[in-house]
Amino acid sequence: MQADEMALWSDRLVLASLAALSACLVTYAVAAALAARSAGRAPAPILVGGPEALTASPAPVTSDDRANALRPAGTWLMASGAVLLVAAVVARGLAASRVPWGNMYEFGLTASAAVAVTFLVVRRGRRVDAVAPWVVALVLVLLGVSVTSLYTPVDDLVPVLDSTWLVVHVAAAIVAGALFTVGALATLAQMVLSRGGREGRGSSELGDLAHTVHLVAFPIWTFAVIAGAVWAENAWGRYWGWDPKETWAFITWVLYAAHLHALATGGWRRRAGWLAVAGFAAFLFNFFGVNIWIPGLHSYAGV
Amino acid sequence: MRTAVVLLILLAVAAVPGSLLPQRGVASDPAAVALFYRDNPDLAPWLDRLYLFDVYAAPWFAAVYLLLLVSMTGCVLPRCVRLWREVTAQPPAAPRRLEREDAHARLTVEEASASLTAAAAHLRSRRFRVVETDGEVRAEKGHVRELGNLAFHLSLLVLLVGVAGGRLFGYEGRVAVVEGSTFTNIASSYDALTRAPLADPADLEPLEFTLRSFDAQFETSGPRLGEPRSFTAILDWVTSDGAGTTEVRPNQPFDANGTKFFLTGHGYAPQITVRDGRGDVAASGPVIFLPQDQAFTSDGVVKVPDARPTPVALEGLFLPTAARGADGIDVSAYPGLVNPALLLTAYSGDLGLDDGGAQSVYTLDLDGLVEVTGDDGDRWRATLAPGETVRLPDGLGTVTFDGVTRFANFQVARDPGKEISLVAALLLLMGLSVSLGVPRRRVWVRRVDDATVEVGWRHLGRRRCADSDSAALTAALEHDPDNHPESTT
Numbered sequence: 071m072q073a074d075e076m077a078l079w080s081d082r083l084v085l086a087s088l089a090a091l092s093a094c095l096v097t098y099a100v101a102a103a104l105a106a107r108s109a110g111r112a113p114a115p116i117l118v119g120g121p122e123a124l125t126a127s128p129a130p131v132t133s134d135d136r137a138n139a140l141r142p143a144g145t146w147l148m149a150s151g152a153v154l155l156v157a158a159v160v161a162r163g164l165a166a167s168r169v170p171w172g173n174m175y176e177f178g179l180t181a182s183a184a185v186a187v188t189f190l191v192v193r194r195g196r197r198v199d200a201v202a203p204w205v206v207a208l209v210l211v212l213l214g215v216s217v218t219s220l221y222t223p224v225d226d227l228v229p230v231l232d233s234t235w236l237v238v239h240v241a242a243a244i245v246a247g248a249l250f251t252v253g254a255l256a257t258l259a260q261m262v263l264s265r266g267g268r269e270g271r272g273s274s275e276l277g278d279l280a281h282t283v284h285l286v287a288f289p290i291w292t293f294a295v296i297a298g299a300v301w302a303e304n305a306w307g308r309y310w311g312w313d314p315k316e317t318w319a320f321i322t323w324v325l326y327a328a329h330l331h332a333l334a335t336g337g338w339r340r341r342a343g344w345l346a347v348a349g350f351a352a353f354l355f356n357f358f359g360v361n362i363w364i365p366g367l368h369s370y371a372g373v
Numbered sequence: 374m375r376t377a378v379v380l381l382i383l384l385a386v387a388a389v390p391g392s393l394l395p396q397r398g399v400a401s402d403p404a405a406v407a408l409f410y411r412d413n414p415d416l417a418p419w420l421d422r423l424y425l426f427d428v429y430a431a432p433w434f435a436a437v438y439l440l441l442l443v444s445m446t447g448c449v450l451p452r453c454v455r456l457w458r459e460v461t462a463q464p465p466a467a468p469r470r471l472e473r474e475d476a477h478a479r480l481t482v483e484e485a486s487a488s489l490t491a492a493a494a495h496l497r498s499r500r501f502r503v504v505e506t507d508g509e510v511r512a513e514k515g516h517v518r519e520l521g522n523l524a525f526h527l528s529l530l531v532l533l534v535g536v537a538g539g540r541l542f543g544y545e546g547r548v549a550v551v552e553g554s555t556f557t558n559i560a561s562s563y564d565a566l567t568r569a570p571l572a573d574p575a576d577l578e579p580l581e582f583t584l585r586s587f588d589a590q591f592e593t594s595g596p597r598l599g600e601p602r603s604f605t606a607i608l609d610w611v612t613s614d615g616a617g618t619t620e621v622r623p624n625q626p627f628d629a630n631g632t633k634f635f636l637t638g639h640g641y642a643p644q645i646t647v648r649d650g651r652g653d654v655a656a657s658g659p660v661i662f663l664p665q666d667q668a669f670t671s672d673g674v675v676k677v678p679d680a681r682p683t684p685v686a687l688e689g690l691f692l693p694t695a696a697r698g699a700d701g702i703d704v705s706a707y708p709g710l711v712n713p714a715l716l717l718t719a720y721s722g723d724l725g726l727d728d729g730g731a732q733s734v735y736t737l738d739l740d741g742l743v744e745v746t747g748d749d750g751d752r753w754r755a756t757l758a759p760g761e762t763v764r765l766p767d768g769l770g771t772v773t774f775d776g777v778t779r780f781a782n783f784q785v786a787r788d789p790g791k792e793i794s795l796v797a798a799l800l801l802l803m804g805l806s807v808s809l810g811v812p813r814r815r816v817w818v819r820r821v822d823d824a825t826v827e828v829g830w831r832h833l834g835r836r837r838c839a840d841s842d843s844a845a846l847t848a849a850l851e852h853d854p855d856n857h858p859e860s861t862t
Binding site for chain 1: 374381382388596603624795796801810
């Protein structure tokens with residue numbers, strides 16, 4: 071198959087995935103609305119604002135059954151959206167004959183796929199569906215921004231990116247970023263659900279998910295930063311130069327380190343959650359803010 | 374731990390201004406601080422007093438990370454002692470009420486004492502440290518978690534040593550080399566050389582190289598027209614070890630015994646010959662013009678102090694692919710050499726080179742210079758294609774644009790601390806993975822009566838342990854497959 075035809079297929083797969091994920095979001099929304107309605111009708115034992123309001127309500131019958139029937143459909147739609155995205159990433163890589171993360175569009179595309187796949191992997195065996203619609207919504211936003219604002223046709227790499235370290239450093243950053251994303255959403259959902267000091271069952275499962283994900287993500291992010299330093303030494307002659315991208319990678323790392331320390335500090339659990347969210351905000355700023363507004367050595371490939 | 378969290382947050386906040394304000398010594402744009410000064414003349418001196426243009430060398434930044442490292446060391450050293458004590462001690466005795474532990478099970482077995490022996494053997498095979506007493510098995514696993522934790526924290530100190538090594542003994546320089554010319558590694562050859570306080574001035578690696586050729590390829594079509602595609606510099610070098618030829622590309626530096634030459638940029642050096650009013654050659658050769666944009670619109674100056682009777686200076690714009698812009702101004706449309714043109718204006722008078730003050734070779738000091746005007750009284754201008762010659766007004770001489778050569782920018786670095794930093798980084802990564810990935814737990818198996826044993830698990834990390842371990846222990850305890858544990862997890 072011709073390279074440009076392959077690129078076209080990648081674009082089509084992205085559109086198909088956008089459709090599947092949108093349908094998934096609608097399904098989740100309808101399920102949540104049905105569950106909320108039945109929760110509103112049900113008599114006493116509902117924890118208002120508790121996980122049951124968003125996931126499974128203990129109310130006897132009514133529309134809740136339909137909500138429960140809809141949720142697996144939502145999960146299936148999300149899975150098919152993820153599969154389509156992965157196929158789009160692969161097609162993009164084949165079209166360019168290189169790893170498909172040479173510019174901001176490709177990074178956004180690969181990151182969307184990574185977030186979706188990561189969530190589908192870590193949700194297994196956990197009652198964390200409360201956060202699923204938010205993950206889908208975030209993937210849709212990231213993908214939408216990539217397609218509308220960051221899109222660039224397939225092209226060769228600029229010489230400074232032409233290195234094996236592109237594969238290693240950026241892949242690690244994408245994996246860590248996907249885990250950070252899931253971690254931040256789970257943390258936020260957990261903080262919302264446990265408002266007022268109540269520890270619902272769903273919120274503790276979400277907290278556990280966030281914790282596990284952060285424990286895996288932090289060493290991977292550390293590796294991404296170290297790999298970046300090794301690459302920088304090989305490309306620019308110094309392993310650390312406080313380039314804005316490096317600085318924000320450092321800030322992200324330090325905030326997540328603070329998060330892990332805060333978890334072990336008595337009475338800091340909630341603040342620990344905010345630190346994880348701050349770390350994720352720094353990560354996001356490093357991708358969008360630093361690429362777009364701040365000039366530096368990492369400015370290349372037409373954003 | 375609260376101190377650590379607060380200091381970490383402070384460190385993160387302290388690092389922010391350095392990414393938003395221009396910094397000295399950050400490679401992307403050496404002139405950024407000067408530009409900021411020009412644009413904000415009132416604000417800049419105040420920011421400078423607060424070290425905001427040198428954030429990462431500022432005393433307040435150093436204070437934060439040194440406090441952090443001191444508090445960390447104060448925390449880690451006692452934990453090293455405690456870990457040593459725990460490793461050399463036996464696993465502790467079971468608490469009285471095992472059902473209060475993180476996981477608990479009561480199992481019916483055929484014979485309790487045989488089950489305890491089986492449990493001890495099973496736990497040993499799973500690399501637990503095991504002690505058997507009468508009626509009780511105590512086991513513990515995962516001290517390596519704390520070892521990793523301590524290794525991670527101590528590696529930060531090693532990293533500091535590595536960073537300090539580079540800052541104290543290394544050097545960093547920049548040099549532009551024109552095709553065909555030779556670079557000799559002595560301090561005066563550099564355009565800029567930053568040497569660490571303790572670096573030995575005589576320690577520059579003895580070497581010499583000639584830039585045989587430089588080749589640049591650009592995208593020739595599509596929306597990314599003009600984007601760079603490949604750069605290759607070919608060097609003929611001589612070092613104390615011998616001589617050879619090397620290709621240098623981005624990501625592929627020339628390494629001369631630890632001093633590395635990185636290809637970081639390039640540009641054009643038009644060859645210009647100036648004959649003075651008497652017809653003698655007063656200046657000849659390639660002149661480096663600094664690129665101003667992606668299409669390599671470049672500017673530069675030619676100083677001809679030896680021209681007689683009057684010294685001359687030329688200010689010029691070099692366009693590799695000259696095109697008429699929308700507003701009637703000539704610009705370069707493409708970074709490659711398609712339609713090269715040299716646009717010149719001229720000055721005459723005292724160039725100010727004899728008063729001993731330092732001057733940039735890329736700009737003119739206009740004091741004492743007079744703009745050369747044409748016959749119409751307007752400013753004299755000329756546009757030359759390669760091979761063309763133009764006569765300067767007022768009998769000042771002629772200028773010939775002989776041709777175009779390229780120059781390559783090299784970033785030169787020697788960092789004697791970088792191996793230490795790399796080792797520290799690897800130790801850090803290993804320690805971190807172990808300390809976050811390995812669970813630490815204790816397990817006790819106790820005989821209740823002849824047919825009943827009790828199992829209690831305690832997790833000493835913050836994470837639940839994998840259920841597979843407790844399931845495997847249960848299986849090892851049960852002789853009779855019909856038995857079902859009543860778990861009270």
